[in-house]
Amino acid sequence: MSLYHETASILDGDAPTGGNLRSRVFNNKDIKSPRGQIYALAVETCKWSSVLAEVVDNSQLLQCERKLTPVLALLLVHDLLLAKGGIALPVSHGLRAAIERHRSRLTAEFTRARIRRKCSSVSALAEHVEALLHSTSKHPRWIRVNTLKSTLDDQLATTFDGYQRAASVQDVLAGPAKLIYVDEHIPNLVAVPPRFDFAKSGAYKSGAIILQDKASCFPAYLLDPQAADGDVIDGCAAPGNKTTHLASIVHSRNQAAEGALHAKIYAFEKDAKRAKTLEKMVTTAGSDGITQIHYGHDFLKVDPADEKFSRVGALLLDPSCSGSGIVGRDDMPDLHLPAAAGTKTQTKTQKSAKVSASKKRKREDDDDAEPEKILIDDDGNTTVASSEKDLKARLQALSDFQFTLMLHALKFSAARKATYSTCSIHAEENEHVVLRLLQSDIAQQRGWRILPRDAQVKGMRDWPVRGQVDFCDGDMQVAEACIRAHKDDGRGVMGFFVAAFVRDGQQDESLVPEIRQVQKVPNQPAYELDSTLTGSPPADQSSSLLSSDSKAGGAGPPELGAGSGDDSDWGGFDD
Template sequence: MSLYHEAAEILSSSSNSSGSLKSRVFGKKNGKAPPGQLYALVLESAKWSLVLKEVIEKTELLKLERKLTPTLALLLVHDLLLAKKGIALPQSHGLRACIERHKGRLSSELTLARLRRKAPTIDALREQVERAAAGEEANYPRWVRVNALKSSVEEQLETTFSKHTRAESIQDIVTKSGRHIYIDPHVPNLLAISAGMEFAKVEAYTSGKIILQDKASCFPAYLLDPRSEDGDVIDACSAPGNKTTHLAAIIHQHRPGFEDAPQTIYAFEKDSRRAQTLEKMVKIAGSKDVTRIGFGQDFLQVDPMAENYKDVGALLLDPSCSGSGIVGRDSMPELHLPDPLADGRGGGKGKPSAANANKKKRSHDEIEQGAQNVLVDDDGNETVVKSEKDLEARLEALSAFQLTLLQHAFRFPRAKKITYSTCSIHSQENERVVIRALASDIAKAKGWRILRREDQVSGMRDWPVRGVVEAAEGDEIVADACIRSYKGGWQRGDGLLCCRVCAGFD
């Protein structure tokens, strides 16, 4: 039962909470429900809430079943009508019984709601719901990385995406109707496809042959480009695991004899719950045999001189940051809750008064203003920012941690390559951290330097958007070595969903 009560708690607080839905679910303390199942239930129920509100009000469910709250009704009706396995409660459970005794009427009202929307099938209605929930993301492609451990681009073009038409440019993906696919020119094994595909039912996705990973998120592992001569690899801040599995795929492609004395990937995640998500993803992607997960292990507590890490030659650092560059698919769809007093014949009690409408508007404005004053990092930690001084203080704290992480990585005796990246728009966490790291005593003692643009892998060398010279304290070489991405960017043909800065050291 905790699944529905935890989901109801998240939905009930969604109107006045900041941060991504994923960070709120996976960062939830003392939760009993599996976070993946909880996340899916909350997200899908919110997507369908406008339709389900109508269904619940037409049946007058909340008048007939007084023990139900609007939020619980929404969640339970969603699973009854739309979840493949139905309501996740025992057959004899009271909440399940009070919903299922109205199943016939609820099903009929869902059919009527579908017909009112001129959707010939439930799948057609599902497409409508997905488009409506997509919001801003509908203007972007869906990025898919083909997992080289299990498949190839050629195989996926012939199978999973056989009905997609090859696009001539990334713009075609979002401007043309129908299903289109585009092979990315910068990152190997990366595809951009038209929005709207339901991956939960796609075999290639459920089996780990393809992985949903935004283009900018692929930059760090691709820039690191670990090869057999680099030895073992560390992913310092690993969950949920996209970059960890990307590293494994790159290693596999560089060394076809993967099973013979393979390189080891050490993946650290200090949050034990997030580490479970990492473990699941590594297993699905087929990289479990070469990945050693440090459950609840803080990378900063790892001894660089320990025997286990004597052969570590490459490290990927994607640490906690302000998350100011994250946009897109993890946003919470607008929530529509059923009215307990709604008249089933008309679906409501008439138009709200002007006073009530103004009250709701003020409440919405207050929530929006509050959200603008809260900085949420990519771990879901919230900091109230009341002034520019508060923002500077928070960014300084984050950048100090990021610098400490980089300096710790410099200490591994056999390390040859390091990539450092954030999903932040702020130079304090990006170019300035790089400059400070290069100026540190450990960097000078070990001979670390920036990986110049001309020495980078071809796709990153050709990437046109570089660091900001002013942020790099006027050092043009460092700025040119840094790789930036910005949301949108159609003039560059990338169509990225998130901002990211990536830099390499060698």
């Protein structure tokens, strides 16, 4: 099958793999053409499809070439008109011939489509197409200024020179203007319209700015490590958005605490390949001086009573999760189709066809809509749970894993603060984990409690979206203490959850031997999370902990997010 047939079958939704475009291409074992080429062709054709559909219709291509399907026609016309090398097929190939015999008519219609859009050149048309793509976006581009390398004022005067200050995120999203919004909750965070790509900017390459969703900045800010908290652990660190955010805060506190022992960050990442990504991000961000990376190191295998970590007062845990709050990754791009051969052509009112299998969209339209069944692993690979029961089982397994990791964090002898976060929308991974932790033996023995809203750092106290009371067994205080973010509520953020735990720490010394003992107890039974969730090998049982708490979960840690994806097409440090 040619590149064009294979790409058409992906866009037609015939591919055996579900989920977003990326996983349909990269997880499809049957594909013969280079995956990167298929992906790029599909993305570009979708982007240009409103123009190309008009060109195909007005040139009557489908009426003349009955063997072409609408999607094939779009793909081939895209390459004829816009690809550097033209159609990637031999001159004698039937598909290429079917398009090239209409070359002059297609080119003329393309010029007319450009003029209709009042664009003086093809590059002006490309800008117009790009702007259109983002015009309905509900999400700005969030950018964190990395204070280890720069300041907000410096960046406003350089990278964002020419941008007008906006009063709200909604203003940034509303118009075509170059607007910038300085966030009211998270320090050193700005939002700009999504069509502006900063990945090629000098500031991004030098680590002065980091592309990070606002909600993803909540954990490090909520943890609020102070000089008195000593060292900090990031237990699930790659790719490093939160580690580098932590580093900028810890660094500023180190500077302020003259003469005191400077705090360090210990960053653990179980997956060796992802740990290299972490290293790259930490180095670029200038955080390497205060961050010690533990490559391929399972956080659950760290002894909480180890002398090396005796100064760790704060921990940030952001474990692998269903990824159901991530924006855009579960969608197929819009594809505008030409009218099919034999039907009346539509030139002005193109029908926007979402050429995904679009089961999700259908569900949203149904009255009795089912909950989201899409799960995304740490590498962005998507799996769709086959049934409600399947989804529940997977969420429970994730919940057990997250609980086990977090419980481990609460055992560190000098720890006084810890945050727990996910980019999931599901209660099982969020409020339910918090409730279970609060009821755990470790929390009760060591005096861990949830950090109430009124004791939180100002921006988090002011953030209005809180945990759901019905997910917290009706406990209003716990719900208020939990922080949520919803992906489509107009605030321009991803779906997210975070809660902080604190304790006064009178009981810790007496507990150290007990913590050590917990480490030595034999393994628990295998974890029940099935590896199809992540495409990872079966669970490593050797790191299971046995405590009354982990028994409650009936589980040790699964291998989550461990190298199941292909990092070769890793696109930077964006969320």
